[in-house]
Amino acid sequence: MKAWTWDRYGSPDVLTLKDVDEPRLAADEVLVRVRAASVNPYDWRHLRAHPNLVRLSIGLRRPRPGLVLGADLAGVVERVGGEVTDLSPGDEVFGEVRLGAFAEVVAVPRDRLAVKPAGVGFEGAAAVSMAGHTALQGLRDVGGIAAGQRVLVNGASGGIGTFAVQLARTFGAEVTGVCSTRNVELVRSLGADDVIDYTREDFTRREGRHDLLMDIVGDRSLAALRRPLTPRGTLVLVGGIASPRAGLLGPAGQLLRGALTAPFVRRRIAKVSWKPNSTDLEFLAGLIEKERIAPVIDRTYPFAELPEALRHIEGGHARGKVAVTL
Structure with a gap:
């Protein structure tokens, strides 16, 4: 072969x-x-x-x-x-x-x-599989997403991000996506209630508005990423997988910093490591067949x-x- x-x-x-x-x-x-x-x-x-x-x-x-x-x-x-x-x-x-x-x-x-x-x-x-598992497990299993929550996805136009926006809407959340100018309409078409163009606005300046933030890009400090969260909000770290410029340790760098910081801050910080399995694949397949995600x-x-x-x-x-x- x-x-x-x-x-x-x-x-x-x-x-x-x-x-x-x-x-x-x-x-x-x-x-x-x-x-x-x-x-x-x-x-x-x-x-x-x-x-x-x-x-x-x-x-x-x-x-x-x-x-x-x-x-x-x-x-x-x-x-x-x-x-x-x-x-x-x-x-x-x-x-x-x-x-x-x-x-x-x-x-x-x-x-x-x-x-x-x-x-x-x-x-x-x-x-x-890889993007869908990461988005699903990050939102559901790590982030504990619930209907009515306000969810922010940093990196909303990439592989993981496009699934995360759609899945968050499926779970009944109010979704804000962060992306570049050329991708604003794409992210909006996926169901985002609000879209932030990071070339025009720093999403980390939106004080205390979101219950859950999934960070896929890995280009902001943990202190900055905590700022848009409510006092009881959760920061889910993917670890800069979408960025080739994620430091010498790659995705592991941000995840390590998150683990070291988590015990000392009020807001919850957690990481997602996707775990491929047929049960979650079947769940995602069902949503695709029902045209809930694509x-x-x-x-x-x-x-x-x-x-x-x-x-x-x-x-x-x-x-x-x-x-x-x-």
């Missing part, structure tokens, strides 16, 4: 599309013929080993031989492992792997897959142009998600 591999850390230029062996299938896995994948900051962070902490899991001096980039995917089941009883060859599915989605075929743990929602194509389904696709690239897709997402200005089709 064809797959994108890399043997040294660096820019998208170090990627090579070559023939590799199909993955072996474990008993609890599903072999999926990939029809589409989506590109995340997660991918270029592994490609460049930024932050350096990434090297601990995939190779200190260079990536381990045979590693394939990519997490989000959608495709068609080819085979199932012996322990998988609820999926069959030919089923259309979507989900996530730790690495390996930028390939023609990938082995995916069953508990990281769900049946593709009706009414959405493969590229739309491939855009859901993936936002900025651009779609053919599989052969994956390096260009990575360059685009690394620039930090993608509207929603970037997809790759096979």
